[in-house]
Amino acid sequence: MKKAIFPGSFDPFTIGHYSIVLRGLKLFDHITIGVGINQAKKQFFPIEKRLDLIRQAFKDEDQITVKEYNILTIDFAKQENAGFILRGIRNFNDFEYEKNIADINRKEGGIETVLLFTQPEYESISSTIVRDFLNYDKDVSSFMPPGIKL
Ligand code: ADP
Numbered sequence: 001m002k003k004a005i006f007p008g009s010f011d012p013f014t015i016g017h018y019s020i021v022l023r024g025l026k027l028f029d030h031i032t033i034g035v036g037i038n039q040a041k042k043q044f045f046p047i048e049k050r051l052d053l054i055r056q057a058f059k060d061e062d063q064i065t066v067k068e069y070n071i072l073t074i075d076f077a078k079q080e081n082a083g084f085i086l087r088g089i090r091n092f093n094d095f096e097y098e099k100n101i102a103d104i105n106r107k108e109g110g111i112e113t114v115l116l117f118t119q120p121e122y123e124s125i126s127s128t129i130v131r132d133f134l135n136y137d138k139d140v141s142s143f144m145p146p147g148i149k150l
Pocket of ligand 1: 008009014015016086089090094123
């Protein structure tokens, strides 16, 4: 059984993240979405809300588990018996960032990273944009997974 984790802050989870997970299910039998508690990032939504949104998005999907974690990502992967880290890339910035972490995670943890390119229509969608819109009371439904309301 091929298992992966999909780690991130997901503050909040967007349709861009959602599409990476759905496409990841063509490669993996099971994906654990790990909502990381990143000390360096100030959170917008509390962790319970972030977990709840993702669980709603995948409520009919038994190949997906959603968990929070506050350990090193490679240790979380090991805890989940996952040999792979799934990540998405939108642009060069994402690529540079992912490349360095993937190298460390392979050397230190023996965990391979699998990168999927974003679908072009989701290229400019980020949690940051969603938060900006929310700060101005704008509708964000087109940035969210289908049927998900914040
Ligand atoms: P992190 O704080 O770890 O960067 P994010 O929640 O911002 O976590 O993102 C998690 C993963 O999803 C990262 O690999 C990121 O590049 C990817 N991602 C974010 N937005 C999109 C998108 N619109 N399309 C594809 N991948 C995306």
